[in-house]
Each structure stands twice: as structure tokens, then as C-alpha cells.
Amino acid sequence: MPIQPVNAASLNTWLESGDAVLVDVREPQEYAAEHVAGATLVPLGTVCCAKLPDYTGKKLVIMCKLGGRGGKACEKLAGELPPRAVVYNLDGGIEAWKKAGLPVERAPRRGFMNWLTGRG
DSSP: OOEEEEOHHHHHHHHHTTOEEEEEOSOHHHHHHEEOTTOEEOOGGGOOGGGSOOOTTSEEEEEOSSSHHHHHHHHHHHTTSOTTOOEEEETTHHHHHHHTTOOOEEOOOOOHHHHHHTOO
16 A cells, blocks of 8 residues: 655645545644644544545545654554555644644633633
């Protein structure tokens, strides 16, 4: 199974046109802090084909913070996906995505009074 790098600009084009499914393999707290809109969280330790969203007819793209965990996830999936399937790894991860000026969804910040009172 071929593993191909993809840059942030190309991935953004694919996502905007509905041609890709994005899987984020970071940990839940990392995903909660910030993530690409529409990305599905499947932490690296749990990655398997059964946990992937339906990507029929679309490009399957894996992402992490910098690309290392994404590469490991791609390798892990290599044994489960059909031989001709292609999986893409976001080159540079979410950090490259942000560096390209592309948007991320962030957890709402808690204000001091919310922290002080334990609300929100």
C-alpha cells in the first residue's frame, strides 16, 4: 500500500471539494485544544480500519502534530488496507496546516472568573 505525503494547501483543496476524509491520530486532549474542522479523532494507539470513517471514493488522509505519528498510523494501516489503496500523511501535521494560515477549531477559553468559580 503506497503512503504519500500531502501538503496543507492540497489537503485544504481536497477537503473543500469533499474529496478527502481526514483522520487525526493525536491524543484526545490535543484534539480538544485544536483541530482541523471535520477531522475524525482516532488516537494512534487505537488506529485500525474498523475505526476509520467511511472514505469510499475519497482520499484517506492521516494527520498528527508534526507528521511522525501520522506516518506510524499509515504504516499500521498498511497491513489492513487493500494493496492498491493509497493513504496520505499530512506533511508537517497540524503545525504545517497552521503555518500555511489555514483555520483550526479551538476549545473555548475559560475566563478568570469562570476558573475562579469553577464554572465553564
